[in-house]
Amino acid sequence: MDGTLRILEKFIASKTPHLIVTADAAGIVQAQSDEEWNAIFRSADLRTPDSVGVLWAAKRAGKPIKEKVSGVDLVDRLCSLSADHGYRIYFLGAAPGVAELAAEKLRLKHPGCNIVGARHGFFPQDSDAIVAQEIAETRPDILFVAMGIPRQEKFIRATQSTIGASVAMGVGGSFDVFSGRAKRAPMLLQKLKLEWLWRLILNPRKIAKAKNLPVFAWRVLTSSK
Numbered sequence: 001m002d003g004t005l006r007i008l009e010k011f012i013a014s015k016t017p018h019l020i021v022t023a024d025a026a027g028i029v030q031a032q033s034d035e036e037w038n039a040i041f042r043s044a045d046l047r048t049p050d051s052v053g054v055l056w057a058a059k060r061a062g063k064p065i066k067e068k069v070s071g072v073d074l075v076d077r078l079c080s081l082s083a084d085h086g087y088r089i090y091f092l093g094a095a096p097g098v099a100e101l102a103a104e105k106l107r108l109k110h111p112g113c114n115i116v117g118a119r120h121g122f123f124p125q126d127s128d129a130i131v132a133q134e135i136a137e138t139r140p141d142i143l144f145v146a147m148g149i150p151r152q153e154k155f156i157r158a159t160q161s162t163i164g165a166s167v168a169m170g171v172g173g174s175f176d177v178f179s180g181r182a183k184r185a186p187m188l189l190q191k192l193k194l195e196w197l198w199r200l201i202l203n204p205r206k207i208a209k210a211k212n213l214p215v216f217a218w219r220v221l222t223s224s225k
Helices: 001-016 027-033 037-042 052-060 071-085 097-111 125-136 149-161 172-180 187-191 195-201 204-210 211-223
Strands: 019-023 046-049 087-094 113-117 142-146 166-170
Touching: 001 046, 001 071, 001 166, 019 027, 019 037, 019 149, 027 052, 027 204, 027 211, 037 149, 046 052, 052 211, 071 087, 071 097, 071 142, 071 172, 087 097, 087 125, 097 113, 097 172, 097 187, 113 125, 125 149, 142 149, 142 172, 149 166
Parallel strands: 019 046, 019 166, 087 113, 087 142, 142 166
Antiparallel strands: none
16 A cells, blocks of 8 residues: 555656556456456556455465555545645546535545545546546546446546546545445454455445456466466
8 A cells, every 4th residue: 555655646746647447356357358448457557456356366376465455545545645735636426416425524534635526427428528628627636436347447548638637546436435325344344355245235236246256266266377
């Protein structure tokens, strides 16, 4: 996490657009059958390990990673840094009202956090350019997009030249967590690496994503790399 934050602060200082992908096992499986998402994943400026499955796969490949660096934790840490350094942050995504509530609660948690705008993610893809222009007018340094993998990353890639955020990152269900709409797994389940099961229990609609986990495990076990 500390190394990731140092890199992101350099990205922000550069004043040039960077796309960050928080890589989880389900998203990696999706990338095998979605050429556009695969290309975005491979060309991202930074990829962080956002699931225990990725940590396991890396260790099995002989390239162990120290710890998970999740989207929800990065949102919290970057909001804290915003309070210290004035970074301009924009929240895009989730259902109507959720991003705004998440922004309000994070401003309370991190007094001085400079969240310059928030809006929901319920708009058709053919409106991406219009939404991007609205966001660009707020001049964000950091853009968090919570519209699910790979829609959020495709939006970022298609609009990053318009928005110009130095750091743009897909953060999945993070706004639901910070708004209080969804609860993060108890610490015990986090330590047992069962956070995915907690999310599935709270939202059975995530079963489609959960089905990718055994596929990921099988491909890792049968990989020669």
